[in-house]
Amino acid sequence: MVGDQDSVGALDPLVGYHLRRAFGAFSGDFTAAMEGTGMRQVLVGVLAVVARSPGINQGAVGRVLDIKRANMVSLINELVEAKLLTRETDPQDRRAFALAVTDRGREVLADSLARIEAHEARMLAGFTETERAALLELLRRIERRAGDSA
Protein backbone atom coordinates (compact mmCIF):
# COMPACT_ATOMS: atom_id res chain seq x y z
CA MET A 1 0.00 0.00 0.00
CA VAL A 2 1.23 3.39 -1.04
CA GLY A 3 1.48 6.22 1.48
CA ASP A 4 2.31 3.90 4.33
CA GLN A 5 4.13 5.27 7.33
CA ASP A 6 7.36 3.47 6.63
CA SER A 7 7.90 4.74 3.11
CA VAL A 8 8.26 8.31 4.33
CA GLY A 9 11.30 7.50 6.44
CA ALA A 10 12.36 10.34 8.71
CA LEU A 11 9.07 12.18 8.22
CA ASP A 12 6.95 9.65 10.03
CA PRO A 13 7.64 10.78 13.63
CA LEU A 14 6.99 14.44 12.74
CA VAL A 15 3.76 16.05 13.90
CA GLY A 16 4.15 18.68 11.18
CA TYR A 17 4.17 16.05 8.46
CA HIS A 18 0.99 14.41 9.71
CA LEU A 19 -0.65 17.78 10.29
CA ARG A 20 0.06 18.55 6.65
CA ARG A 21 -1.42 15.29 5.43
CA ALA A 22 -4.47 15.45 7.69
CA PHE A 23 -5.09 19.02 6.55
CA GLY A 24 -4.74 17.90 2.95
CA ALA A 25 -7.26 15.12 3.50
CA PHE A 26 -9.70 17.55 5.10
CA SER A 27 -9.21 20.09 2.32
CA GLY A 28 -9.86 17.58 -0.42
CA ASP A 29 -13.04 16.33 1.20
CA PHE A 30 -14.12 19.90 1.98
CA THR A 31 -13.80 20.87 -1.67
CA ALA A 32 -15.83 17.82 -2.69
CA ALA A 33 -18.48 18.67 -0.07
CA MET A 34 -18.85 22.19 -1.52
CA GLU A 35 -19.01 21.09 -5.14
CA GLY A 36 -21.46 23.12 -7.17
CA THR A 37 -21.96 25.80 -4.51
CA GLY A 38 -19.07 28.05 -5.53
CA MET A 39 -18.00 28.25 -1.88
CA ARG A 40 -14.44 27.68 -0.73
CA GLN A 41 -12.86 27.38 2.72
CA VAL A 42 -11.89 31.05 2.92
CA LEU A 43 -15.24 32.29 1.69
CA VAL A 44 -17.12 30.30 4.33
CA GLY A 45 -14.69 31.68 6.89
CA VAL A 46 -15.33 35.28 5.90
CA LEU A 47 -19.08 34.73 5.82
CA ALA A 48 -19.04 33.16 9.29
CA VAL A 49 -16.96 35.97 10.78
CA VAL A 50 -19.14 38.71 9.31
CA ALA A 51 -22.28 36.86 10.43
CA ARG A 52 -20.85 36.77 13.92
CA SER A 53 -19.93 40.51 13.93
CA PRO A 54 -22.18 42.54 11.62
CA GLY A 55 -20.69 45.92 10.70
CA ILE A 56 -17.11 44.59 10.93
CA ASN A 57 -14.68 45.90 8.27
CA GLN A 58 -12.45 43.83 5.99
CA GLY A 59 -9.25 44.57 7.83
CA ALA A 60 -10.70 43.17 11.03
CA VAL A 61 -11.99 40.07 9.24
CA GLY A 62 -8.53 39.55 7.83
CA ARG A 63 -6.94 39.87 11.26
CA VAL A 64 -9.29 37.26 12.70
CA LEU A 65 -8.69 34.78 9.88
CA ASP A 66 -5.02 35.59 9.20
CA ILE A 67 -5.63 36.96 5.73
CA LYS A 68 -3.61 39.97 4.51
CA ARG A 69 -5.62 43.13 3.69
CA ALA A 70 -4.42 42.98 0.10
CA ASN A 71 -5.85 39.50 -0.27
CA MET A 72 -9.14 40.41 1.38
CA VAL A 73 -10.10 42.74 -1.47
CA SER A 74 -10.94 40.15 -4.11
CA LEU A 75 -12.56 37.85 -1.55
CA ILE A 76 -14.95 40.59 -0.44
CA ASN A 77 -15.56 41.53 -4.06
CA GLU A 78 -16.53 37.95 -4.83
CA LEU A 79 -18.94 37.77 -1.92
CA VAL A 80 -20.50 41.16 -2.65
CA GLU A 81 -20.90 40.33 -6.35
CA ALA A 82 -22.56 37.04 -5.37
CA LYS A 83 -24.90 39.12 -3.19
CA LEU A 84 -23.91 37.24 -0.04
CA LEU A 85 -22.44 40.33 1.64
CA THR A 86 -23.26 44.03 1.62
CA ARG A 87 -20.48 46.61 1.80
CA GLU A 88 -21.39 50.14 2.88
CA THR A 89 -19.17 53.04 3.87
CA ASP A 90 -18.97 53.19 7.65
CA PRO A 91 -20.36 56.62 8.68
CA GLN A 92 -18.13 56.61 11.78
CA ASP A 93 -14.94 56.02 9.73
CA ARG A 94 -15.25 56.88 6.08
CA ARG A 95 -12.10 54.95 5.18
CA ALA A 96 -13.75 51.68 6.15
CA PHE A 97 -16.56 49.53 4.83
CA ALA A 98 -19.13 48.06 7.19
CA LEU A 99 -19.84 44.51 6.09
CA ALA A 100 -23.04 42.56 6.65
CA VAL A 101 -24.44 39.23 5.53
CA THR A 102 -27.49 39.33 3.23
CA ASP A 103 -30.46 36.98 3.57
CA ARG A 104 -29.07 34.98 0.70
CA GLY A 105 -25.69 34.98 2.44
CA ARG A 106 -27.30 33.56 5.55
CA GLU A 107 -28.90 30.80 3.48
CA VAL A 108 -25.64 29.96 1.77
CA LEU A 109 -23.80 29.98 5.09
CA ALA A 110 -26.39 27.65 6.63
CA ASP A 111 -26.15 25.32 3.65
CA SER A 112 -22.36 25.42 3.80
CA LEU A 113 -22.33 24.63 7.52
CA ALA A 114 -24.68 21.70 6.98
CA ARG A 115 -22.36 20.34 4.29
CA ILE A 116 -19.37 20.94 6.54
CA GLU A 117 -20.97 19.03 9.41
CA ALA A 118 -21.46 16.03 7.13
CA HIS A 119 -17.89 16.43 5.91
CA GLU A 120 -16.54 16.52 9.47
CA ALA A 121 -18.60 13.47 10.40
CA ARG A 122 -17.08 11.68 7.43
CA MET A 123 -13.52 12.65 8.27
CA LEU A 124 -13.93 11.84 11.96
CA ALA A 125 -15.88 8.61 11.55
CA GLY A 126 -14.68 6.22 14.24
CA PHE A 127 -13.71 9.05 16.59
CA THR A 128 -15.44 9.08 19.95
CA GLU A 129 -16.69 12.44 21.15
CA THR A 130 -13.86 12.40 23.71
CA GLU A 131 -11.26 11.87 20.99
CA ARG A 132 -12.77 14.64 18.87
CA ALA A 133 -12.68 17.04 21.82
CA ALA A 134 -9.11 16.03 22.63
CA LEU A 135 -7.98 16.67 19.05
CA LEU A 136 -9.72 20.05 19.04
CA GLU A 137 -8.03 21.05 22.29
CA LEU A 138 -4.56 19.98 21.15
CA LEU A 139 -4.97 21.90 17.89
CA ARG A 140 -6.13 25.00 19.77
CA ARG A 141 -3.01 24.86 21.93
CA ILE A 142 -0.82 24.85 18.81
CA GLU A 143 -2.66 27.91 17.47
CA ARG A 144 -2.12 29.72 20.77
CA ARG A 145 1.64 29.08 20.63
CA ALA A 146 1.65 30.55 17.14
CA GLY A 147 0.15 33.72 18.56
CA ASP A 148 3.00 33.97 21.08
CA SER A 149 5.58 34.60 18.39
CA ALA A 150 3.39 36.73 16.12
Next chain:
Amino acid sequence: MVGDQDSVGALDPLVGYHLRRAFGAFSGDFTAAMEGTGMRQVLVGVLAVVARSPGINQGAVGRVLDIKRANMVSLINELVEAKLLTRETDPQDRRAFALAVTDRGREVLADSLARIEAHEARMLAGFTETERAALLELLRRIERRAGDSA
Protein backbone atom coordinates in the same frame (compact mmCIF):
# COMPACT_ATOMS: atom_id res chain seq x y z
CA MET B 1 -7.25 40.01 21.43
CA VAL B 2 -7.62 39.30 17.75
CA GLY B 3 -8.11 35.73 16.53
CA ASP B 4 -9.97 34.67 19.62
CA GLN B 5 -12.23 31.67 19.40
CA ASP B 6 -15.42 33.65 19.75
CA SER B 7 -14.83 36.01 16.85
CA VAL B 8 -14.93 33.18 14.35
CA GLY B 9 -18.51 32.27 15.22
CA ALA B 10 -19.68 29.04 13.63
CA LEU B 11 -16.13 28.01 12.72
CA ASP B 12 -14.96 27.51 16.28
CA PRO B 13 -16.38 24.00 16.85
CA LEU B 14 -14.98 22.73 13.54
CA VAL B 15 -11.95 20.43 13.60
CA GLY B 16 -11.21 21.40 9.99
CA TYR B 17 -10.92 25.07 10.90
CA HIS B 18 -8.47 24.41 13.71
CA LEU B 19 -6.56 21.92 11.60
CA ARG B 20 -6.16 24.67 9.02
CA ARG B 21 -4.90 27.18 11.56
CA ALA B 22 -2.57 24.75 13.31
CA PHE B 23 -1.16 23.75 9.93
CA GLY B 24 -0.70 27.41 9.07
CA ALA B 25 1.15 28.01 12.33
CA PHE B 26 3.42 25.03 11.68
CA SER B 27 4.05 26.12 8.09
CA GLY B 28 5.03 29.64 9.07
CA ASP B 29 7.45 28.45 11.72
CA PHE B 30 8.80 25.75 9.37
CA THR B 31 9.60 28.35 6.73
CA ALA B 32 11.37 30.49 9.34
CA ALA B 33 13.33 27.45 10.57
CA MET B 34 14.58 26.77 7.02
CA GLU B 35 15.53 30.34 6.23
CA GLY B 36 18.68 30.60 4.19
CA THR B 37 18.84 26.88 3.36
CA GLY B 38 16.69 27.00 0.22
CA MET B 39 14.75 24.01 1.53
CA ARG B 40 10.95 23.88 1.63
CA GLN B 41 8.50 21.39 3.12
CA VAL B 42 8.04 19.45 -0.13
CA LEU B 43 11.76 19.32 -0.89
CA VAL B 44 12.55 17.86 2.53
CA GLY B 45 9.76 15.36 1.96
CA VAL B 46 11.15 14.21 -1.38
CA LEU B 47 14.66 13.98 0.02
CA ALA B 48 13.48 11.91 2.98
CA VAL B 49 11.50 9.51 0.79
CA VAL B 50 14.36 8.97 -1.66
CA ALA B 51 16.80 8.52 1.24
CA ARG B 52 14.50 5.85 2.59
CA SER B 53 14.13 4.05 -0.78
CA PRO B 54 17.18 4.56 -3.01
CA GLY B 55 16.47 3.81 -6.68
CA ILE B 56 12.81 4.87 -6.37
CA ASN B 57 11.39 6.79 -9.35
CA GLN B 58 9.56 10.13 -9.29
CA GLY B 59 6.13 8.70 -9.85
CA ALA B 60 6.48 6.52 -6.78
CA VAL B 61 7.75 9.42 -4.68
CA GLY B 62 4.74 11.43 -5.79
CA ARG B 63 2.37 8.63 -4.84
CA VAL B 64 3.87 8.41 -1.35
CA LEU B 65 3.69 12.16 -0.77
CA ASP B 66 0.48 12.87 -2.71
CA ILE B 67 2.18 14.97 -5.35
CA LYS B 68 1.00 14.74 -8.98
CA ARG B 69 3.56 13.46 -11.51
CA ALA B 70 3.36 16.72 -13.43
CA ASN B 71 4.33 18.64 -10.33
CA MET B 72 7.17 16.29 -9.44
CA VAL B 73 9.17 17.30 -12.51
CA SER B 74 10.28 20.74 -11.38
CA LEU B 75 10.84 19.54 -7.81
CA ILE B 76 13.21 16.81 -8.96
CA ASN B 77 14.87 19.27 -11.34
CA GLU B 78 15.49 21.63 -8.42
CA LEU B 79 17.01 18.91 -6.26
CA VAL B 80 19.18 17.51 -9.07
CA GLU B 81 20.41 20.98 -10.02
CA ALA B 82 21.25 21.62 -6.35
CA LYS B 83 23.21 18.32 -6.47
CA LEU B 84 21.18 16.84 -3.63
CA LEU B 85 19.77 14.05 -5.81
CA THR B 86 21.06 11.99 -8.72
CA ARG B 87 18.73 10.92 -11.54
CA GLU B 88 19.79 8.02 -13.76
CA THR B 89 17.82 6.03 -16.31
CA ASP B 90 16.63 2.82 -14.65
CA PRO B 91 18.14 -0.09 -16.68
CA GLN B 92 15.18 -2.29 -15.74
CA ASP B 93 12.62 0.22 -17.02
CA ARG B 94 14.01 2.76 -19.43
CA ARG B 95 10.98 5.01 -19.06
CA ALA B 96 11.87 5.71 -15.45
CA PHE B 97 14.62 7.47 -13.55
CA ALA B 98 16.23 5.86 -10.54
CA LEU B 99 16.70 8.54 -7.89
CA ALA B 100 19.32 8.58 -5.15
CA VAL B 101 20.49 11.06 -2.52
CA THR B 102 24.01 12.45 -2.92
CA ASP B 103 26.42 12.93 0.00
CA ARG B 104 25.57 16.60 -0.05
CA GLY B 105 21.88 15.67 -0.10
CA ARG B 106 22.39 13.56 3.00
CA GLU B 107 24.08 16.48 4.76
CA VAL B 108 21.30 18.87 3.80
CA LEU B 109 18.67 16.36 4.90
CA ALA B 110 20.40 15.89 8.26
CA ASP B 111 20.62 19.64 8.76
CA SER B 112 16.97 20.07 7.75
CA LEU B 113 15.85 17.37 10.17
CA ALA B 114 17.81 19.00 13.00
CA ARG B 115 16.12 22.31 12.26
CA ILE B 116 12.75 20.57 12.04
CA GLU B 117 13.24 18.94 15.43
CA ALA B 118 13.88 22.34 17.00
CA HIS B 119 10.85 23.69 15.15
CA GLU B 120 8.64 20.87 16.42
CA ALA B 121 9.91 21.39 19.96
CA ARG B 122 8.97 25.06 19.65
CA MET B 123 5.50 24.37 18.30
CA LEU B 124 4.79 21.65 20.84
CA ALA B 125 6.28 23.39 23.87
CA GLY B 126 4.09 22.58 26.83
CA PHE B 127 2.96 19.28 25.35
CA THR B 128 3.72 16.19 27.38
CA GLU B 129 5.09 13.21 25.47
CA THR B 130 1.73 11.52 25.98
CA GLU B 131 -0.09 14.46 24.44
CA ARG B 132 2.28 14.56 21.51
CA ALA B 133 1.78 10.85 20.88
CA ALA B 134 -1.99 11.23 21.18
CA LEU B 135 -2.01 14.06 18.63
CA LEU B 136 0.13 12.03 16.24
CA GLU B 137 -2.17 9.03 16.53
CA LEU B 138 -5.34 11.07 15.97
CA LEU B 139 -3.82 12.74 12.90
CA ARG B 140 -2.75 9.37 11.52
CA ARG B 141 -6.31 8.09 11.85
CA ILE B 142 -7.57 11.03 9.78
CA GLU B 143 -5.02 10.28 7.06
CA ARG B 144 -6.12 6.66 6.96
CA ARG B 145 -9.77 7.64 6.48
CA ALA B 146 -8.68 9.82 3.58
CA GLY B 147 -7.16 6.74 1.96
CA ASP B 148 -10.50 4.94 2.24
CA SER B 149 -12.20 7.23 -0.24
CA ALA B 150 -9.21 7.67 -2.56
Next chain:
DNA sequence: TATTGTTATACTCTATAACTATA
Protein backbone atom coordinates in the same frame (compact mmCIF):
# COMPACT_ATOMS: atom_id res chain seq x y z
C1' DT C 1 -3.20 -0.45 -23.60
C1' DA C 2 -0.93 1.26 -19.54
C1' DT C 3 2.75 3.79 -17.40
C1' DT C 4 6.94 7.26 -16.87
C1' DG C 5 8.17 11.49 -17.51
C1' DT C 6 7.27 15.92 -19.73
C1' DT C 7 5.16 20.41 -21.30
C1' DA C 8 1.75 23.73 -21.09
C1' DT C 9 -1.60 25.82 -18.55
C1' DA C 10 -4.56 27.68 -14.99
C1' DC C 11 -6.38 28.71 -10.49
C1' DT C 12 -5.85 29.48 -5.69
C1' DC C 13 -3.27 31.07 -1.82
C1' DT C 14 0.07 33.87 0.10
C1' DA C 15 3.21 37.77 0.48
C1' DT C 16 5.23 42.49 -0.41
C1' DA C 17 5.49 47.17 -1.95
C1' DA C 18 3.45 51.40 -3.27
C1' DC C 19 -0.54 54.16 -3.73
C1' DT C 20 -5.27 56.99 -2.11
C1' DA C 21 -8.25 58.64 1.19
C1' DT C 22 -9.35 59.36 5.44
C1' DA C 23 -8.27 59.68 10.59
Next chain:
DNA sequence: TATAGTTATAGAGTATAACAATA
Protein backbone atom coordinates in the same frame (compact mmCIF):
# COMPACT_ATOMS: atom_id res chain seq x y z
C1' DT D 1 1.68 59.70 11.40
C1' DA D 2 -1.19 55.83 11.23
C1' DT D 3 -4.94 53.11 9.31
C1' DA D 4 -8.56 51.21 5.61
C1' DG D 5 -8.76 49.83 1.34
C1' DT D 6 -6.67 49.21 -3.26
C1' DT D 7 -3.58 47.82 -7.15
C1' DA D 8 0.08 45.33 -9.09
C1' DT D 9 2.90 41.65 -8.85
C1' DA D 10 5.31 37.41 -7.80
C1' DG D 11 6.10 32.79 -5.86
C1' DA D 12 4.39 28.49 -4.33
C1' DG D 13 0.99 24.70 -4.37
C1' DT D 14 -2.18 22.13 -6.84
C1' DA D 15 -4.95 20.43 -10.77
C1' DT D 16 -5.92 18.81 -15.72
C1' DA D 17 -5.01 17.66 -20.50
C1' DA D 18 -2.10 16.09 -24.11
C1' DC D 19 2.17 14.22 -25.81
C1' DA D 20 6.64 10.98 -26.51
C1' DA D 21 9.01 6.98 -25.18
C1' DT D 22 8.78 2.62 -23.28
C1' DA D 23 6.50 -1.45 -21.21
